[in-house]
Amino acid sequence: MTTLDSSKEIKKNKSDASEHHEDFRMFGLITFLIADGMTFAGFFAAYLTYKAVNPLPDGAIYELELPIPTLNTILLLVSSATFHKAGKALLKNKNSDTQKWLIVTALLGITFLICQLFEYFNLPFGLTDNLFASTFYALTGFHGLHVTLGTLMILIISWQTRPKEGRITNQNMFPLEAVELYWHFVDGIWVILFIILYLL
Amino acid sequence: MTISIDSKDSNTKSLQPKGWLRYFSFSLDHKVIGIQYLVCGFLFYLIGGTLASAIRIELASPMSDFMPRDVYNQVLTLHGTIMIFLWIVPVVNGAFGNYLIPFYVGARDMAFPRLNAVAFWLIPPSGLMLVASYFVEGAAQAGWTAYPPLSITTPQSGQIIWIMSVLLLGGSSIFGGINFIATIIKLRRPGLKLMQLPMYCWAMLGTSLLVVLSTPVLAGTLILLSFDIVAHTGFFNPVLGGNVVVYQHLFWFYSHPAVYIMVLPAFGLVSEILPVHSRKPLFGYTTMVFSIMGIVVLGLVVWAHHMFTSGTPPWMRLFFTIATAFIAVPTGIKFFNWVATLWGGKISINSAMLFSCGFIINFVFGGITGVALAQVPFDIHVHDTYFVVAHFHYIVYGGTVFIIFSSIYHWFPKVTGKLMSEKLGILHFAITFIGFNLCFAPQHWLGLNGMPRRVAEYDPQFQFVNQISSVGALLMAISTIPFLVNIFLSIKNGKDSGDNPWNALTPEWLTSSPPPVENWEGEAPLVEEPYGYGKPISQEN
Numbered sequence: 001m002t003t004l005d006s007s008k009e010i011k012k013n014k015s016d017a018s019e020h021h022e023d024f025r026m027f028g029l030i031t032f033l034i035a036d037g038m039t040f041a042g043f044f045a046a047y048l049t050y051k052a053v054n055p056l057p058d059g060a061i062y063e064l065e066l067p068i069p070t071l072n073t074i075l076l077l078v079s080s081a082t083f084h085k086a087g088k089a090l091l092k093n094k095n096s097d098t099q100k101w102l103i104v105t106a107l108l109g110i111t112f113l114i115c116q117l118f119e120y121f122n123l124p125f126g127l128t129d130n131l132f133a134s135t136f137y138a139l140t141g142f143h144g145l146h147v148t149l150g151t152l153m154i155l156i157i158s159w160q161t162r163p164k165e166g167r168i169t170n171q172n173m174f175p176l177e178a179v180e181l182y183w184h185f186v187d188g189i190w191v192i193l194f195i196i197l198y199l200l
Numbered sequence: 201m202t203i204s205i206d207s208k209d210s211n212t213k214s215l216q217p218k219g220w221l222r223y224f225s226f227s228l229d230h231k232v233i234g235i236q237y238l239v240c241g242f243l244f245y246l247i248g249g250t251l252a253s254a255i256r257i258e259l260a261s262p263m264s265d266f267m268p269r270d271v272y273n274q275v276l277t278l279h280g281t282i283m284i285f286l287w288i289v290p291v292v293n294g295a296f297g298n299y300l301i302p303f304y305v306g307a308r309d310m311a312f313p314r315l316n317a318v319a320f321w322l323i324p325p326s327g328l329m330l331v332a333s334y335f336v337e338g339a340a341q342a343g344w345t346a347y348p349p350l351s352i353t354t355p356q357s358g359q360i361i362w363i364m365s366v367l368l369l370g371g372s373s374i375f376g377g378i379n380f381i382a383t384i385i386k387l388r389r390p391g392l393k394l395m396q397l398p399m400y401c402w403a404m405l406g407t408s409l410l411v412v413l414s415t416p417v418l419a420g421t422l423i424l425l426s427f428d429i430v431a432h433t434g435f436f437n438p439v440l441g442g443n444v445v446v447y448q449h450l451f452w453f454y455s456h457p458a459v460y461i462m463v464l465p466a467f468g469l470v471s472e473i474l475p476v477h478s479r480k481p482l483f484g485y486t487t488m489v490f491s492i493m494g495i496v497v498l499g500l501v502v503w504a505h506h507m508f509t510s511g512t513p514p515w516m517r518l519f520f521t522i523a524t525a526f527i528a529v530p531t532g533i534k535f536f537n538w539v540a541t542l543w544g545g546k547i548s549i550n551s552a553m554l555f556s557c558g559f560i561i562n563f564v565f566g567g568i569t570g571v572a573l574a575q576v577p578f579d580i581h582v583h584d585t586y587f588v589v590a591h592f593h594y595i596v597y598g599g600t601v602f603i604i605f606s607s608i609y610h611w612f613p614k615v616t617g618k619l620m621s622e623k624l625g626i627l628h629f630a631i632t633f634i635g636f637n638l639c640f641a642p643q644h645w646l647g648l649n650g651m652p653r654r655v656a657e658y659d660p661q662f663q664f665v666n667q668i669s670s671v672g673a674l675l676m677a678i679s680t681i682p683f684l685v686n687i688f689l690s691i692k693n694g695k696d697s698g699d700n701p702w703n704a705l706t707p708e709w710l711t712s713s714p715p716p717v718e719n720w721e722g723e724a725p726l727v728e729e730p731y732g733y734g735k736p737i738s739q740e741n
Contacts, residue, residue: 024311024386031378035412042417042453046424046435046446054443127431131441134433138424 306389403468478545551625562598587647635675
């Protein structure tokens with residue numbers, strides 16, 4: 001929003017009191033995350049309804065093991081903390097520290113995805129085996145897509161935080177804050193998913 | 201990307217204020233985007249209207265002689281989808297919202313101009329995709345609801361394109377909703393309080409909340425449906441252990457609020473038009489605001505009244521009947537407020553006013569049949585009959601489309617600086633109003649007598665009434681001609697309107713017509729009383 005400003009908008013900011021208005025990009029992002037959360041809510045509602053009214057057919061296999069998803073939960077929670085560290089470092093103007101923490105966060109995300117794939121390959125059921133199998137893959141897959149996008153965004157902002165030429169600085173923290181909020185959101189969804197899919 | 205945006209911008213700038221090429225550019229000006237939405241939506245309305253005419257021609261005789269049955273199903277599917285997702289939702293939200301909301305909050309543009317342009321430019325390609333899906337082998341024929349197992353078992357290539365198209369349109373709608381919420385809440389001019397906003401802002405705030413909360417659920421559902429079609433999973437396929445009722449729940453969780461997404465902005469627009477043309481303040485501003493928010497809350501918890509025949513358990517029927525009946529309260533409050541606004545006013549009988557009054561009449565009729573449909577015994581009797589078709593069109597055509605026309609007559613001078621011909625406008629209203637009621641009123645009778653909807657053939661005893669309905673549809677098709685002639689004549693050699701032909705007090709009229717690029721030459725005016733009519737002349741001007 002800020003770097004692509006056309007001449008029209010720049011002129012606007014000069015002539016207008018609106019340059020004093022608060023930054024509402026975060027507000028827009030939160031609204032978007034609420035919308036995104038509603039997609040997950042729809043999936044969860046479908047899964048819980050299936051669970052309540054559709055019995056598992058005879059001979060169908062739907063069993064989940066806990067170790068890998070528990071590890072994944074820990075990975076994501078730790079990655080939320082490391083991301084927070086990255087933000088703190090930027091506040092203190094230590095861009096190289098921020099970069100390090102961001103790369104650690106991205107590596108945690110990548111490890112999560114690898115573990116998720118490992119789990120997929122070792123499950124005793126496939127996508128079309130039965131209703132619960134399909135719902136399991138749809139939910140975890142949709143979440144995994146979010147993690148993938150988040151990891152890519154973290155890698156991009158860690159490049160943009162590089163000392164000297166990077167555009168994300170102490171003065172322009174919005175991209176980092178936006179990705180951080182998104183990342184915490186994806187973590188929160190995972191915790192709910194973990195409880196509903198694995199523990200219930 | 202950057203280069204193309206910049207070149208388009210300089211292009212836009214050099215063509216201001218009169219160049220028409222900017223309407224084909226990636227413009228960031230909310231007024232240009234509003235007109236883009238309107239014209240694009242109207243083109244799709246013409247396509248959808250042609251399909252509607254084809255449906256009514258087919259139904260003029262009991263046998264399927266005009267087109268084969270599966271073609272009828274495809275035409276019906278395309279008609280519903282185009283009219284809802286490409287005409288009503290984009291126009292009543294996107295077009296008027298983009299044009300008016302920044303004026304109303306005293307801003308120079310929307311909160312996120314670039315997101316706004318992206319939201320619009322998603323529509324033409326996905327609309328063309330939708331139309332193209334008709335020409336694919338195996339076009340979608342499961343109706344706009346795309347209920348499984350029908351949508352899974354019928355030929356599927358068209359259905360998949362249909363799903364992709366609706367997903368893109370949903371995305372566009374969500375982007376628009378985020379933008380409206382941010383603009384109304386965050387971009388208000390300093391000193392302007394929420395309770396001083398014109399009613400359309402409140403309507404758009406409520407609508408956008410519904411868009412943001414419910415559209416993503418539809419997106420998720422359609423993704424699952426496409427899995428069923430492409431990957432042969434069994435979410436909604438009973439043969440594979442799936443559950444079709446879950447689809448219905450998720451679908452109607454969006455699609456019932458979608459009715460309010462289509463009609464709440466129309467409530468807002470009529471609340472702007474009536475006070476201006478009857479020279480009275482809007483009656484009951486506060487109750488109006490609370491009833492809009494009441495409709496938003498209740499609108500989210502009534503979806504299962506579409507599913508009374510889907511094996512719904514009794515407690516659910518009871519809850520959704522009561523919740524639906526409750527919606528009649530805020531809606532009734534609004535209806536009485538509009539009538540009270542007109543009461544004793546100095547009413548000008550012009551095209552905008554006539555269409556608004558037509559709206560009130562049609563809407564109260566559609567509202568009453570709506571309350572009737574919420575009652576389980578009655579609903580079971582008329583479920584999936586023409587009664588439902590009639591009710592729905594009374595709300596969406598008799599309600600929203602009438603207001604779209606009313607708004608075009610009202611704001612045409614704002615956009616172009618020219619007046620529209622009142623004679624042609626009144627002719628347009630007369631043909632539309634007669635044609636509409638002739639077309640849809642008899643369908644209540646058809647439905648009560650058991651004629652099912654969405655079927656190309658019917659019992660010959662219904663032929664005469666169906667022919668009356670088809671004549672009405674013909675009149676509605678003809679009514680477009682005086683409207684289009686009026687638009688083109690008025691743009692070319694309409695009378696100059698001046699800046700404020702209606703002596704209106706809402707902020708969009710307090711600048712020149714057509715408005716300058718950034719809406720106001722100087723500071724945006726602070727309008728504390730957008731409906732302060734009926735005061736001494738000195739204050740009114």
